[in-house]
Amino acid sequence: MELTLNHCLTARPIKVALVGECMIEMRGEPGAAITQTFGGDTLNTAVYLARLNPRGAIAVDYVTAVGSDAFSAAMRRSWLDEGIGDAHVRVIEDALPGLYFIQTDPHGERRFLYWRGEAAARRMFEGPEAEAMLDALADYDYVYLSGISLAILLPQGRERLIQALHRARRAGTRVAFDNNYRPHLWPDSETARQAYRELLPLTDLALVTWEDDALLFGYRDTDALFKAYAEAGVREVALKRGAASCLIQCPTGRLEVPAQTVAHVVDTTAAGDSFSAAYLASRLRGGDPEQAARWGHCLAAQVVQHRGALIPQTAMPNMGASSLPSVAQA
Template sequence: MTDVVLVGEPMGLFSATEYGSLKDAKEFNKSIAGAEFNVGIGLARLKHSVEYVTKVGQDPIGEFIVEEIEKENIGSDFISYSDTYQTGLMLKSKVSEGDPVTAYYRKSSAFTTLSKENIAGIDFSKVKLLHVTGIPPAVSETVREAIIYLMKKAKEAGTIITFDPNLRPSLWNSTEEMIEVLNGLASYADVVLPGVSEGKMLTGIDDIEGMSQYYLNLGAEAVIVKSGEEGAYITEKGKETLNVKGFKVSHVVDTVGAGDGFAVGIIHARLEGLSWEEAATYANAIGALQVQHPGDNEGLPTKEELEAYIKANK
């Protein structure tokens, strides 16, 4: 039985090694970028079995990515390959605080050709949870069809579905298309994980209780809204919204990957059979750990590190 199946695009990430503008950077470190890849690493470090649905090119970066996926104890059974298109790339500047500048080279990448045929063999009766973000359906029509296909199959099999909108407006043809597609995907989810600003954009509702109720009405079991230092707001059907406070962080190094870490905490707790309040505590803690480290996933903890951090900082 597989704990979690993820679907997304891992890209070759080249991070500048010196502070300054990206155009002036001369030296870079090579690693991997991708929201779903970050979630996979976090869950694997917490000892969950993870399979990654993706497609890469038959090129050096694709080979590197698959090797690193396997090194992180993430399954590669559902990875497919393109002999025509290349693996996507990303460049990132180095900053001392706040958000780095990024540049993507993913248009017509191998992943944009992922189709239903590549994933038809997945048996969701042997999968506990499917995690989807709003990034893959933005990259191409075939990927969008594949995502809908996966979510329908998971729903029919009774597999838990978590959905993080993870908005990337620049990838969409229009804001209207983004809202329509992502809210459509959210209707398949058991748990929806928007940020406050994401929820406002997607629902047109300003208050957290209202946007949460919007997704409960679509069929979600729970909506957990990320709100930075304010922590998380949990809303379940028939219950009042509950705020679980975040952890104090004195110095933020890099905010990239914080939302992915939050998703890791929610999924981990759900698989462990914990309450939503406990899930939000884990999610807040992992998000806080992640922003204290450079890079997309360096701060994602082991079980022991996570428990120690919560005990010391609760």
């Protein structure tokens, strides 16, 4: 199955559904003024994917559950303002969104404090009301989700999502997965490993953070990781390594794409999410893995120079810049 969609230049937009959780984001110092916005790994990716779509070639929808409160309503307005559809957002009357607080150190590294145990998104695939959302996944060309998307769900909802992805993939839908492993969201590491093992055979494109998979699966090196993903049937893997180069394994071989140098990192929040968005945007618009990784590095390098998950629209880089780093064969 080829990753790039043949109809990417035709009149019909490529339909992409991103499954996950949007939370209330707060930042500042305890006891001082607080800045409030919204964020979450797959939501960040959805926003950047929508922004990298100037000609409307990609239709981006967010799939989640929210409450009926004012924060939930404001979330949905913010998505629509970014060009993200909310047709498959479930409203759960007795629930609220999750919340997280970001603190950053002098080097831009962040620390998160979460309040999400009773968040609406945990219940998005529970009960008969979820059937329409799950069935709708087969209507998309691509479904994107992350390890966090899996982790926040209750066990039954997670199993229903996996089964829905089986059905969708049989209907021609392709799956992109960002591993984003967060140990505190799982009851234990074996539960997480089992969920990943169920999802990886359904995955066409894996966007992997090296540290996360090394922690979860204990890979001794990148060769071991690539071998495991190939055995699972994943055809394309982009291995993110922070400020180091990105390694790519695809049917044509392996590539190494250098990262862009950033003199002053302000905040690393959403660096990986933005890389994934740019990589996927490039591939869906006909770019090869080399160009996709360059796009990923370019956007991530800009994102880490701003505070918060979502940079201003005016700060979005020109992805066609000729000064992007060159690629080297691994």
